[in-house]
Amino acid sequence: MWNRINANTVHLLYLSISSFLCLFMLFSAVIKDKLYFGEANVALLVGAMLGPFAANAVDPNIWSHFDTVVLEFSRVVIIIQWFAVALELPKRYIHFHWKSLLWLVGPVVVWGWMVCTLLVWFMVPRLSFTQSMTIASCFNAIDPVMAATIVGNG
Known part of the structure; x- marks a missing residue:
């Protein structure tokens, strides 16, 4: 059954974005109100920790289709950002x-x-x-x- 999924790098990035957002939503009150960290600071720290110089969980140097992966990743991030801004605006x-x-x-x-x-x-x-x-x-x-x-x- 799992061999039919055929997950590639883009799908793993979708999974990592959604996992990060779910975890951040769970702990955002503590992070923002008690620790005084904004969203951008937390995202930078998580990216640095997961990147190739720390945990090496995400290494863009080994992606085969780097431009495609970055394009898809950017699209998803921009959509999420615009959606978040739209939710915060008054009616x-x-x-x-x-x-x-x-x-x-x-x-x-x-x-x-x-x-x-x-x-x-x-x-x-x-x-x-x-x-x-x-x-x-x-x-x-x-x-x-x-x-x-x-x-x-x-």
């Missing part, structure tokens, strides 16, 4: 604040991205403008989850 938040959200998501995000792009482009002159835009999109705070983590208790 009719978008109905009452659509103008400010549109203003922030439109010109403010694009402006911040372009400022970061120009900083990368001037600091690393060998990069093309497109490469600078790609790098700037990685650290520009356009993700509401990351922005909430930075503003919150981290």
Whole structure:
């Protein structure tokens, strides 16, 4: 029966994400209220402990289809983050604040991205403008989850 499952690396990552989330939900009150650790700090510590330099439970260097695994893993994490942010919003938040959200998501995000792009482009002159835009999109705070983590208790 078990030979029909045919689990690969992506499936094991799905299992590890769901297991981490279940365990974190069980102990989140203690972790956040008593120890004053935020979600990002706990995730970083667990990732460092399970990574190749500590427990070696997850070693990305041995994955055969590294790009596919990282893409699927990123999709799942982004979906979970957006779902968590959507659950925390009040019921009719978008109905009452659509103008400010549109203003922030439109010109403010694009402006911040372009400022970061120009900083990368001037600091690393060998990069093309497109490469600078790609790098700037990685650290520009356009993700509401990351922005909430930075503003919150981290």
